[in-house]
Structures are given as C-alpha cells and as structure tokens.
Amino acid sequence: MTSKLSITEAIRSRYSVRAFLPDPVPEDVLHEIFDIARLVPSNSNTQPWHVAVVSGSARDALEKRIFERIGAGEKPSPTWPSGGVGLKGDYKQRQIDCARGYYEVMGIEYEDRPARQKLLLNNWRFFGAPHAAFFSMPETMHRANALDVGIFVQSIMLLMAERGIASCPQGALASYPEPVREIAEIPEGNAILCGMSFGYEDPEAKANEVRMDREPLARIASFTNEV
Numbered sequence: 370m371t372s373k374l375s376i377t378e379a380i381r382s383r384y385s386v387r388a389f390l391p392d393p394v395p396e397d398v399l400h401e402i403f404d405i406a407r408l409v410p411s412n413s414n415t416q417p418w419h420v421a422v423v424s425g426s427a428r429d430a431l432e433k434r435i436f437e438r439i440g441a442g443e444k445p446s447p448t449w450p451s452g453g454v455g456l457k458g459d460y461k462q463r464q465i466d467c468a469r470g471y472y473e474v475m476g477i478e479y480e481d482r483p484a485r486q487k488l489l490l491n492n493w494r495f496f497g498a499p500h501a502a503f504f505s506m507p508e509t510m511h512r513a514n515a516l517d518v519g520i521f522v523q524s525i526m527l528l529m530a531e532r533g534i535a536s537c538p539q540g541a542l543a544s545y546p547e548p549v550r551e552i553a554e555i556p557e558g559n560a561i562l563c564g565m566s567f568g569y570e571d572p573e574a575k576a577n578e579v580r581m582d583r584e585p586l587a588r589i590a591s592f593t594n595e596v
C-alpha cells in the first residue's frame with residue numbers, strides 16, 4: 370500500500386532497520402518498487418546497476434552458506450575495499466560514533482569485543498529480514514559508475530519507505546561474494562557493491578531505536594555568489 374509520504378518526509382523519516390518481522394513483502398509490491406527504480410538517472414544512461422533479490426528458502430540457504438564460511442574462519446573478501454577502509458579524521462570519528470551509538474542502544478560496551486563481534490554477525494543473518502538484495506555492477510567499472518548505483522539504492526529505500534517497508538543498506542553483504550553468487554543471480558562479470566536487508570520493521574526491537582545524527586548544513590555545503 371502506498372502512503373502519502375512526500376519525498377521530504379520519506380528522506381526525513383527513513384532510518385536503517387536492524388530487526389525485522391518474518392513477513393515477506395508481496396511480490397507485486399517488490400516488482401513495482403524495482404520497476405520504478407529503473408527510471409533513475411545514470412552517467413550517459415549506462416544504467417550500470419543490477420539488483421538480485423533473495424527470498425524464501427533461497428534466503429535461508431544463503432544465510433546458512435555464509436555462516437558455514439564464517440564458521441570455517443573465512444575472512445571477508447569483498448571485490449572492492451569496504452567503505453570503512455582507510456578512514457581518517459572526522460570520517461573515522463563518525464564511524465566510531467556510529468558504532469558506539471548502536472552498541473549503546475544494544476547495551477554493549479565498546480571495549481567488549483566478543484559482544485561486538487556477535488552483533489556484527491547479525492549482518493549476515495540479514496537482521497532477520499525475509500529478503501536480501503545484492504547490488505552489483507560490472508567489475509571493470511569505476512567510482513563514477515558506483516555513484517549511479519548509489520542513486521539506485523537510495524531511490525529503492527525511499528520507495529520502500531513510502532510503502533511502509535523498512536531497509537538496511539549493508540556494505541557487509543559484499544564481504545562473502547562466493548556464496549551469494551552460488552544462490553543469487555549475479556550477472557557474469559559483475560561484482561557486488563553492497564547489499565540490503567528489507568521487510569517490515571520489528572517495532573519491539575531495541576536495535577531499531579538507534580538514530581544517527583548528521584552534520585549541520587554549513588559543514589557539508591557551500592554557496593558562493595561572488596568572487
């Protein structure tokens with residue numbers, strides 16, 4: 370069902386959800402969302418994005434296969450370095466604050482590494498969501514093309530928000546590409562940029578009380594009128 374959220378309201382009200390109800394999103398709603406997202410702009414209309422959605426028993430099998438690898442001690446091996454690599458200064462600090470905010474709500478001390486590790490694993494349980502999406506583009510492409518995929522991903526999150534569907538974009542879902550390739554239909558020659566868990570929010574879950582703040586406008590934009 371489509372709500373009456375404006376784009377402004379959808380952007381203001383969306384947040385990352387990390388605990389979901391098991392109920393699946395109806396297939397016609399899913400198809401509608403991705404069909405509208407096709408219309409977003411891209412560099413020279415190259416449309417480099419591909420999304421592979423995994424649901425039902427395929428979703429469960431994928432979770433199992435990823436955990437078999439984690440259990441065997443396999444380290445994450447994303448095709449491209451994750452967004453957390455090489456952060457410095459303010460960016461590093463924001464990453465730390467983001468993690469601290471999440472741990473605080475979950476009652477975990479920042480110094481408690483085993484508890485943090487356990488929480489991290491929820492990424493590959495898709496936070497209990499009934500669906501996981503994997504966003505890929507040709508491996509030969511570059512950062513400018515990833516920008517197009519980012520536009521696609523955010524548009525999908527907003528279309529979902531409009532329909533009362535919660536989501537969590539996840540760089541973590543690019544960490545174990547092999548089992549994803551075994552189960553999801555990733556086009557030949559594509560590499561995974563990120564994933565997304567989605568479904569209906571568990572309104573009782575603590576994890577969903579997390580709210581991240583943002584830098585003020587003056588720190589992220591400049592407006593020059595005269596030289």
Ligand SMILES: Cc1cc2nc3c(=O)[nH]c(=O)nc-3n(C[C@H](O)[C@H](O)[C@H](O)COP(=O)(O)O)c2cc1C
Pocket residue numbers: 383384385386387452467492537538539540541542563579580581
């Ligand atoms: C590209 C991208 C990758 C992300 N990767 C993860 C992830 O692997 N795990 C996770 O829990 N959250 C992940 N997030 C969610 C961010 O932590 C979240 O968007 C940020 O803290 C702002 O919070 P909000 O989405 O609730 O507004 C990711 C977000 C983006 C845009």
